[in-house]
């Protein structure tokens with residue numbers, strides 16, 4: 001009973017939050033040890049898989065009574081983005097609970113909450129003597145925040161994963177400001193674009209055409225007009241955030257350095273800018289590629305471009321990698337009902353505006369739903385003062401108890417038998 005007291009549940013969450021798994025040097029050893037010890041206390045089979053040295057993935061297993069049925073994958077990433085300690089009201093790795101009950105920590109929303117909530121829900125279900133029909137896997141993966149190439153990507157392609165016979169993947173979502181939980185069936189693809197202009201260098205007092213700066217700024221003007229057109233669609237209520245192309249300038253690089261800053265009377269011969277572009281699954285990628293080549297980095301304006309990251313978010317057959325939300329996907333309705341049974345409400349399915357590890361599973365044809373049970377909370381992912389209220393965290397555990405129960409008990413064969421009897 002003391003294991004499941006509220007203060008112990010919160011203290012386990014705090015312990016996980018206190019492990020510094022922030023980039024660029026995440027302490028994966030400590031997080032793996034912690035998760036393995038949690039698994040032991042829950043009598044879950046545990047395995048640490050190092051597909052890349054120093055980047056362990058912890059895989060836990062609760063074997064079902066019908067292990068031949070496709071399994072449930074409860075997925076989370078253990079790494080977190082860096083935090084600027086001095087800009088926080090409470091240190092980002094202290095997991096301080098303020099007088100209101102807010103737990104402040106990097107990872108409290110993204111997404112150590114979810115990983116621990118899976119574990120706490122399993123703890124409760126085990127205490128009640130619940131027996132899953134389907135096998136349940138809990139995967140705690142590294143590397144998500146830097147692209148997932150050494151985490152989810154390698155894992156999804158590994159023999160280990162292929163042999164798990166996974167039927168559904170649950171991964172992270174986003175907080176909502178009202179009392180509806182958000183759920184995501186797809187996500188935008190990241191295109192990280194760097195454009196470079198070269199041009200005639202010259203005296204800072206001369207008004208001539210075709211300098212690198214002028215060449216680059218013309219592109220930036222065009223990019224900003226396009227950005228505004230996309231942003232206006234959202235402001236007018238015509239499109240959701242995940243349904244437009246977003247493009248944001250993330251760096252500008254040029255100038256001739258001097259001991260006091262930059263040389264002020266010299267027009268440089270090179271200039272560069274970087275953009276984080278996110279492309280919806282059904283966007284016309286060819287026309288966007290044309291726009292980049294012909295308007296944003298045209299060779300006739302002495303420009304070139306490279307992609308630091310470019311994914312298409314398609315499956316093997318070339319179709320957008322999206323998870324179905326209609327009756328062809330039983331997992332969606334099961335999620336909706338399970339959330340409702342636990343006293344929650346699910347909003348309408350959305351496209352995740354950024355990227356998650358779910359894309360690697362979707363592109364292989366696995367259904368994957370992005371869901372974090374965080375309602376009535378501002379979205380503070382990657383922000384200062386990321387927090388989660390302890391009551392919201394505890395409510396989320398109840399939500400997962402309900403989801404895991406429904407998912408692990410779902411037996412499509414059983415349903416077929418029943419309908420045959422009814423005939």
Ligand SMILES: CSCC[C@H](NC=O)C(=O)O
Pocket residue numbers: 144145146147148190309354355356
């Ligand atoms: C493109 S890989 C980076 C993944 C990262 N995920 C969460 O923020 C993102 O920027 O969306």
Ligand SMILES: [Zn+2]
Pocket residue numbers: 077110111144172
């Ligand atoms: Zn995340």
Ligand SMILES: [Zn+2]
Pocket residue numbers: 081110145381382
């Ligand atoms: Zn993140």
